[in-house]
Amino acid sequence: MTYTDKDTFYLAVDCVIFGFDGAQLKLLVYQRDFMPEQGSWSLMGGFLKKGENLDQAANRVLARISGLKDVYLEQLSAFSEVNRDPAARVISIGYYALINIADYDKKLLDQYSARWFALDQLPPLIFDHTEILEKALRRLKRKAKTQPIGFELLPTQFTIIQLRNLYEAIYQRSVDPANFRRKFLSMKLLDRLEAKDKTSSRKGAYLYAFNREKYEDLSAKGFAFDVTGI
Amino acid sequence: MTYTDKDTFYLAVDCVIFGFDGAQLKLLVYQRDFMPEQGSWSLMGGFLKKGENLDQAANRVLARISGLKDVYLEQLSAFSEVNRDPAARVISIGYYALINIADYDKKLLDQYSARWFALDQLPPLIFDHTEILEKALRRLKRKAKTQPIGFELLPTQFTIIQLRNLYEAIYQRSVDPANFRRKFLSMKLLDRLEAKDKTSSRKGAYLYAFNREKYEDLSAKGFAFDVTGI
DNA sequence: CCAAAAGTGTTCACGCTACACCCATGC
DNA sequence: GCATGGGTGTAGCGTGAACACTTTTGG
Numbered sequence: 001m002t003y004t005d006k007d008t009f010y011l012a013v014d015c016v017i018f019g020f021d022g023a024q025l026k027l028l029v030y031q032r033d034f035m036p037e038q039g040s041w042s043l044m045g046g047f048l049k050k051g052e053n054l055d056q057a058a059n060r061v062l063a064r065i066s067g068l069k070d071v072y073l074e075q076l077s078a079f080s081e082v083n084r085d086p087a088a089r090v091i092s093i094g095y096y097a098l099i100n101i102a103d104y105d106k107k108l109l110d111q112y113s114a115r116w117f118a119l120d121q122l123p124p125l126i127f128d129h130t131e132i133l134e135k136a137l138r139r140l141k142r143k144a145k146t147q148p149i150g151f152e153l154l155p156t157q158f159t160i161i162q163l164r165n166l167y168e169a170i171y172q173r174s175v176d177p178a179n180f181r182r183k184f185l186s187m188k189l190l191d192r193l194e195a196k197d198k199t200s201s202r203k204g205a206y207l208y209a210f211n212r213e214k215y216e217d218l219s220a221k222g223f224a225f226d227v228t229g230i
Numbered sequence: 231m232t233y234t235d236k237d238t239f240y241l242a243v244d245c246v247i248f249g250f251d252g253a254q255l256k257l258l259v260y261q262r263d264f265m266p267e268q269g270s271w272s273l274m275g276g277f278l279k280k281g282e283n284l285d286q287a288a289n290r291v292l293a294r295i296s297g298l299k300d301v302y303l304e305q306l307s308a309f310s311e312v313n314r315d316p317a318a319r320v321i322s323i324g325y326y327a328l329i330n331i332a333d334y335d336k337k338l339l340d341q342y343s344a345r346w347f348a349l350d351q352l353p354p355l356i357f358d359h360t361e362i363l364e365k366a367l368r369r370l371k372r373k374a375k376t377q378p379i380g381f382e383l384l385p386t387q388f389t390i391i392q393l394r395n396l397y398e399a400i401y402q403r404s405v406d407p408a409n410f411r412r413k414f415l416s417m418k419l420l421d422r423l424e425a426k427d428k429t430s431s432r433k434g435a436y437l438y439a440f441n442r443e444k445y446e447d448l449s450a451k452g453f454a455f456d457v458t459g460i
Numbered sequence: 461c462c463a464a465a466a467g468t469g470t471t472c473a474c475g476c477t478a479c480a481c482c483c484a485t486g487c
Numbered sequence: 488g489c490a491t492g493g494g495t496g497t498a499g500c501g502t503g504a505a506c507a508c509t510t511t512t513g514g
Contacts, residue, residue: 009241010237011321048237075307075308082282090233093310
């Protein structure tokens with residue numbers, strides 16, 4: 001071995017898992033079943049194994065608690081304070097995931113003592129997990145303006161109003177319905193479907209679907225998704 | 231130890247070091263003096279030690295090759311492909327630094343077989359260092375629009391034209407002089423000095439200094455640095 | 461017909477863009 | 488006085504913000 005005089009470290013991944021219930025942005029956390037801090041609320045995490053890279057480790061951890069694969073998952077950054085985990089020197093790589101909360105298998109909640117919390121009702125989290133969450137939130141707020149990642153949090157069919165509710169939840173402020181609608185439809189990335197959602201009005205609201213192929217096409221031609229001015 | 235059944239890993243930091251010579255954005259790289267890939271061009275890097283966090287390790291590495299402290303340094307992300315370093319499993323945390331190239335101690339170039347390269351004249355880099363560089367460039371391009379980090383690459387006194395040259399170098403495109411000047415001065419973060427720089431014209435161009443105190447003040451009051459529309 | 465939610469139109473102000481123009485200075 | 492780069496003025500266009508307005512439907 002070439003680097004035998006160098007130190008080695010435990011490496012963990014911790015996942016900030018976001019979901020959207022139609023009104024609020026929510027976070028999936030669980031109660032640790034091992035020491036230290038057994039019983040305290042924690043982000044879903046796990047240790048990196050020799051044969052895998054960090055993205056693979058994060059996907060493995062996410063699949064375990066959510067039952068989901070092919071989920072939007074993005075690396076945040078490394079958290080390395082010397083005493084962040086009192087039990088041992090562990091460097092953690094933060095990730096955040098966006099999942100459609102309706103796809104989530106509720107049976108897993110009991111199995112892992114997990115719970116969805118609204119962001120303003122979160123219990124205290126262990127270690128530096130609140131810091132990881134804050135980084136995830138900042139990243140989500142930034143990315144949602146310039147990448148079409150909001151759709152990851154919605155069902156495949158959704159109304160413009162639901163989409164607006166999502167953006168209002170992410171940015172914690174109200175958004176003008178008329179301008180939001182125009183802004184999004186002007187990008188021509190949403191296909192209007194025949195069906196209407198009549199659960200919240202007599203008139204009914206058209207359902208739309210995000211046309212990812214069209215987005216990829218336009219992106220290749222220099223188009224930039226942008227809803228900075230909503 | 232609590233996690234004794236878990237794997238451990240070497241952890242490295244690799245620094246993308248940017249400088250600006252007045253016309254071009256440049257990158258400081260060096261020739262490795264140890265195996266593997268001895269003699270190949272590489273980002274400046276080093277291994278994390280037990281008693282320090284990643285930011286400290288990156289600053290240590292940077293101080294060694296540049297002789298500089300208190301340099302702008304920001305974490306990019308983790309690079310963890312299983313075979314990225316053929317000699318051993320090493321997870322690297324990428325960083326990028328912005329330094330005033332005039333402050334740089336040229337004596338260190340020989341000492342470390344280091345060299346400044348223009349971005350379009352870079353030699354091949356080892357491992358995944360080109361990927362780290364690309365991430366650094368994307369980050370720099372994004373950040374320079376919304377944070378006053380460009381000044382880190384300039385002397386404390388500079389003309390508006392020099393500042394514009396820097397932005398043109400970062401974004402690889404020409405920028406309208408009139409609009410750039412107005413945009414920057416409208417933020418009122420630059421103090422105009424008495425002195426003029428007469429090296430490139432008879433008339434002379436006023437020197438300016440970035441007023442960081444004013445920036446901090448305004449930021450606290452909700453002001454957002456923004457040159458997106460240059 | 462009415463209430464309520466979905467969806468459209470219209471005006472205004474501001475900021476980016478482009479480019480014409482003026483200014484200061486050394487030779 | 489004129490060439491050269493530094494610096495200012497300004498008209499036009501596009502877009503976000505605000506809010507009034509029309510549409511649709513079940514009761």
